[in-house]
Amino acid sequence: MRSPLARSLAAIAAAALALPALAACGADDTDAKGGGDSLVIYSGRSEKLVKPILDELEKAVGTKVEVRYGESAELAAQMLEEGGKTKADVFFSQDAGALGALSKEGLLAKLPQTVLDEVDPAYRGHAGDWVGVSGRSRVIAYNPDKTAEAPDSVRDVVKPEWKGKVGYAPTNASFQTFVTGMRVLDGDDATRAWLKGLKENGKPYDNNLRVLDGVEAGEVSLGLVNHYYWYERAAEKGAENLKSKLHFLPGGDPGALLNVAGAGIVKDSGQDAAARRAVGFLLSEKAQTYFADHTKEYPLIKGVSPSEGVPPLDTLQAPEIDLGRLDTLQETLAMLQDAGLV
Known part of the structure; x- marks a missing residue:
């Protein structure tokens, strides 16, 4: 059985080869997106870790939510393969690199500035199409x-x-x-x-x-x-x-x-409004407090503190780096x- 690393490498390589052909088809297909009543989230975060807060997200968004779990790199590769026919409306990634890869290929929609402004520019995509959720x-x-x-x-x-x-x-x-x-x-x-x-x-x-x-x-x-x-x-x-x-x-x-888990909305999603509400919920005080208290990660919005004992975010001496440049996983x-x- 191949390791997750080998599977990810093969999947990303295959997606890179398939992308030009996929980009040329499916974009005008009326069935390209989910198009139904459900908001489809591809989650690179584990079900055990985020299911409780995604259950709350479904209540807050007011739309039935379908979550497909997997490794972030493999899900990103899958979305590259699917191209315009992907069923995903929102990509919830474990790391910024996978989001950067989708952004580079133009698969993500620009987020509202009000959403982007919730976090420091260091923790969001420079193209404005994904935003960090926790650090x-x-x-x-x-x-x-x-x-x-x-x-x-x-x-x-x-x-x-x-x-x-x-x-x-x-x-x-x-x-x-x-x-x-x-x-x-x-x-x-x-x-x-x-x-x-x-x-x-x-x-x-x-x-x-x-x-x-x-x-x-x-x-x-x-x-x-x-x-x-x-x-x-x-x-x-x-x-x-x-x-x-x-x-x-x-x-x-x-x-x-300091890497981030983050979220982006798939371009031309059939659930644009619900997708925007979903990303907004992940940056709400309720969700940010969940990440601080239950996963011990860093909340990224102002007004929510990390869990007791965790050093404040502004005391860390992380390297200055464009997190979107962490997209060259295949080479790594x-x-x-x-x-x-x-």
């Missing part, structure tokens, strides 16, 4: 029993002193997006060299939760994860009962990338394969 910061989790402190740059984890001491999840979408961000910030050559160093120094895990388990158990000294995994576990077990601590990297380091996946990480 997550890349961090280093570390075990104080193994190391007194974590390095101040993710670039340093490939140094000899960290050999065999770094946990990471190479098939995880957030790790892949972080690598894409490093490519944008440091260039492909430097990123390729860093990946080879990580393969030498690192211990791969299946996902971020397993990385955090490894840090907690002392299997590794450091783990490259998103911030909310630690805070979710702290809420469950009590921060005082965790062995690991978090280090938010300073100085705009690539390891401090190929680089990960070439480096032998997957």
Whole structure:
């Protein structure tokens, strides 16, 4: 069975080949969109994570909502393949890169300025066709029993002193997006060299939760994860009962990338009004509070604070990067394969 990474790579490659032909047909098809009474959301966020708030969205929008769940990269590739015949009205992505890929191909509609103005320009598409809904910061989790402190740059984890001491999840979408961000910030050559160093120094895990388990158990000294995994576990077990601590990297380091989950409306959707209400609801105080309290992510609108204990958003020293440029996932996946990480 192929890994999710291999499936995503194949799907994106196939979509890239199929797009010119698909773009030439279907745009005038009256059945191109759902066209029925349901608002169709393609969700790259897991059902377990977002179903409660999407149930509330259905009530708020006043329209029957049909949600199709999957990996963000695979859903974006599917939409590229479907072209003008996609049934999706709204794409709710786990990361900005997949939204950027759809924006680049002109599949998303421009959002109302009132919606865009709800969040900082850094957390929305430069073409005005997608908007961030919640944020997550890349961090280093570390075990104080193994190391007194974590390095101040993710670039340093490939140094000899960290050999065999770094946990990471190479098939995880957030790790892949972080690598894409490093490519944008440091260039492909430097990123390729860093990946080879990580393969030498690192211990791969299946996902971020397993990385955090490894840090907690002392299997590794450091783990490259998103911030909310630690805070979710702290809420469950009590921060005082965790062995690991978090280090938010300073100085705009690539390891401090702040990525967003976001939403966009499919161009020429048959449910334009309902789709706009849906995106607006995701930026409502109710939804933003849900992401802060239940998923421990960063709310992106003013007036809603992150969960207790999570550092304020304006204290983070994330790198300045156009999140829409995180759309070159295919190249990142190929680089990960070439480096032998997957």
